[in-house]
Amino acid sequence: MIKKSCFFIDEYDTPFIEAHVGGFYREIKNGLASMLHNALKTSRSLQYAMLTGIQRVAKENIFSDLNNLVVCTVKNKQYDQYFGFTEEETKTLLEYYGLSLSEEVKAMYDGYHIGNQSIYNPWSIINYADNDSLQTYWVNTSENVKPKTLQNQFR
Incomplete structure (x- = not known):
């Protein structure tokens, strides 16, 4: 089997x-x-x-040779609840750790929109709850090399 x-x-x-x-x-x-x-x-x-x-x-x-392929984008509604923390989930998680969902936290980690959901970055919220420090936690999670044509603009 x-x-x-x-x-x-x-x-x-x-x-x-x-x-x-x-x-x-x-x-x-x-x-x-x-x-x-x-x-x-x-x-x-x-x-x-x-x-x-x-x-x-x-x-x-x-x-080209795959069948039964379903392509979903951030505009699809049927999976929107699976790609981040909702505001209520974020608030509950932070309260569990003795933190609050302040305007600073919202400004730092909100802003994603998938389907009909406004969501918070899960990696960042979990790390914020763990460290109690507002940081850009996602920066070190993947390759962030800027194209050569843009590098001078970010110095």
Whole structure:
């Protein structure tokens, strides 16, 4: 009996973007596409898969042979409650840690809108509750290299 599994790939598109920016996209495209094909199309143990990224998943190109593909964006309403903390959830979490949802906290960590939900950044809220310090916690969670054309504007 084959055990069914779920496969999650966060920022699936990062290798493709980096390869494009670095000038070696053609060299790795087929290998990456083959890896995704084997994991998502031909695996006998796959039940569900979820990919996240900043580029829209196109049903063409590297995903052309996938079926039953559902593409969701931040405008989709059916999953909006799963992508952050609502204001009520944030308030409850902070009160548990003896903190309040002040205007400063709102200004620092609110501002995301997915579907019909206004949400707070979960990583930042959890770290704020843990450290009791308003900081940009998300800065060190991924690559934040500015394109060369913009680097001088941010000095």
